Amino acid sequence: MSNDAGWRFDNSYARLPDPLLSRETPERVRAPRLVVFNDQLAADLGLDGGQLREQADLFAGNALPAGSDPIAQAYAGHQFGHFTNLGDGRAILLGEQITPAGERFDIQLKGSGHTRFARRGDGRAALGPMLREYIISEGMQALGVPTTRSLAVAATGEVVMREKPLPGAVLTRVAASHIRVGTFQYAAAMGDRSLPEKLLAHAIGRHDPELADAAEPALAFFEAVVERQAALIARWMLVGFVHGVMNTDNMAVSGETIDYGPCAFLDTYDPATVFSSIDQQGRYAYGNQPGIAQWNLARLAESLLPLMTLDEEKAVAAVREVLERFTDRYRQHFAAGARQKLGLATDEEADPQLFADLLEQMHRDRADFTGTFAQLATLAEAPTADQLPPGVSREWLGRWRERRAREPGGGADAAPRMQRANPLVIPRNHRVEEALAAAEIGDLQPLGRLLDVLRRPFDATPENEPYRSGPPAGCGPYRTFCGT
Numbered sequence: 001m002s003n004d005a006g007w008r009f010d011n012s013y014a015r016l017p018d019p020l021l022s023r024e025t026p027e028r029v030r031a032p033r034l035v036v037f038n039d040q041l042a043a044d045l046g047l048d049g050g051q052l053r054e055q056a057d058l059f060a061g062n063a064l065p066a067g068s069d070p071i072a073q074a075y076a077g078h079q080f081g082h083f084t085n086l087g088d089g090r091a092i093l094l095g096e097q098i099t100p101a102g103e104r105f106d107i108q109l110k111g112s113g114h115t116r117f118a119r120r121g122d123g124r125a126a127l128g129p130m131l132r133e134y135i136i137s138e139g140m141q142a143l144g145v146p147t148t149r150s151l152a153v154a155a156t157g158e159v160v161m162r163e164k165p166l167p168g169a170v171l172t173r174v175a176a177s178h179i180r181v182g183t184f185q186y187a188a189a190m191g192d193r194s195l196p197e198k199l200l201a202h203a204i205g206r207h208d209p210e211l212a213d214a215a216e217p218a219l220a221f222f223e224a225v226v227e228r229q230a231a232l233i234a235r236w237m238l239v240g241f242v243h244g245v246m247n248t249d250n251m252a253v254s255g256e257t258i259d260y261g262p263c264a265f266l267d268t269y270d271p272a273t274v275f276s277s278i279d280q281q282g283r284y285a286y287g288n289q290p291g292i293a294q295w296n297l298a299r300l301a302e303s304l305l306p307l308m309t310l311d312e313e314k315a316v317a318a319v320r321e322v323l324e325r326f327t328d329r330y331r332q333h334f335a336a337g338a339r340q341k342l343g344l345a346t347d348e349e350a351d352p353q354l355f356a357d358l359l360e361q362m363h364r365d366r367a368d369f370t371g372t373f374a375q376l377a378t379l380a381e382a383p384t385a386d387q388l389p390p391g392v393s394r395e396w397l398g399r400w401r402e403r404r405a406r407e408p409g410g411g412a413d414a415a416p417r418m419q420r421a422n423p424l425v426i427p428r429n430h431r432v433e434e435a436l437a438a439a440e441i442g443d444l445q446p447l448g449r450l451l452d453v454l455r456r457p458f459d460a461t462p463e464n465e466p467y468r469s470g471p472p473a474g475c476g477p478y479r480t481f482c483g484t
Contacts, residue, residue, distance in 0.1 A: 005051045007066050012205075024072045026064075036152065038134075061113065071092065086182065089121045124168050125168065131169070150171060231329075242264055246293065337421070424458065
């Protein structure tokens with residue numbers, strides 16, 4: 001056991017029936033070394049960062065925090081549309097940390113060794129993909145997108161074999177929970193009604209305790225998940241994030257972004273953008289993400305239907321109504337965010353079309369997604385400026401100015417509103433790769449600089465000026481890999 005360091009575990013998931021989990025212990029590694037540690041997150045969790053920084057053994061899995069009860073979670077998933085049983089093949093949930101504010105967060109080691117769900121995998125992770133998750137998840141947090149977090153990455157001193165030998169590492173992931181759509185699919189597929197019933201009760205207690213006394217808890221829970229996912233996917237789309245592998249095992253019922261494998265951010269705006277090397281058909285392209293989210297939610301609905309007390313016909317009708325509501329809720333969340341990006345405080349019927357016309361022009365001009373909106377905010381600051389960024393036509397600029405003029409005060413406060421909604425800095429793909437390549441040869445300075453600028457994505461600072469632009473000329477199509 002490690003020194004205390006502020007750990008306060010209460011391991012409620014570990015008390016669920018055995019078919020939903022497997023008792024596991026992280027495999028020891030040769031030479032643990034802490035690569036990066038999240039001091040602010042540690043403080044938020046009520047942990048002593050100074051003490052934990054001296055405990056590389058813990059973050060590599062060689063030691064366990066006091067009060068932990070390590071398990072691997074079972075789940076299933078539709079992977080690129082095909083159902084399969086899965087589970088944590090290389091991740092171990094240490095337990096649930098209770099913060100000083102009384103909040104509960106999962107503490108999970110990713111890359112900590114082979115579990116009974118590993119199938120043919122080695123249970124290990126490489127340094128690059130674990131640092132990628134650390135970078136992107138912290139970037140998403142600063143952008144205001146619900147996300148799992150990263151507490152630490154520890155190098156193992158060992159080599160993992162992928163296409164080539166790579167340095168090994170373990171990520172410590174923090175999440176509101178790791179309950180996925182696929183967790184419910186797995187429980188439903190076991191043929192024992194008590195399993196999804198107990199899982200539902202646990203999930204409601206964890207995320208929606210006010211629903212415990214609902215007339216139809218399964219339906220009410222489904223409605224809550226639909227709402228969270230509609231809000232989440234809208235936020236993805238508004239910052240140009242492409243998840244890359246939206247399988248049902250990668251959709252968390254908490255409404256957090258989970259699993260940063262082949263993810264990336266748009267540079268050039270194109271709804272058909274795919275970054276994942278394994279997504280040959282574009283199933284998880286940027287523009288497909290809302291539809292895929294609804295498809296995944298339909299799979300959750302199928303798992304929850306047997307838990308409803310309504311007769312089958314009424315239950316199906318009720319679930320279908322909630323599922324169909326996803327589209328409207330997504331559009332409402334997206335429209336609200338789009339108005340913020342355009343500096344609008346009020347709502348007019350034609351606003352979504354104004355935003356859609358801008359995106360269409362950006363697509364035609366191959367404009368940079370983040371850069372165009374950042375430059376548009378500059379135009380709002382200087383109402384008479386007429387130097388147009390790529391993707392903004394003079395005709396559209398005139399319509400936008402006319403629309404802003406109908407705002408209270410003539411839209412005088414548009415610029416600060418836009419500056420709060422349009423980041424100057426995102427985890428640019430080429431900057432992420434630059435940091436990862438340097439880290440793999442022991443140079444952590446590019447990683448540190450990138451993390452520093454990502455913490456303040458909406459502020460113009462001398463430090464982040466070099467990080468605002470897109471990839472240098474001559475860069476080819478960007479491809480990412482899941483790292484397993």
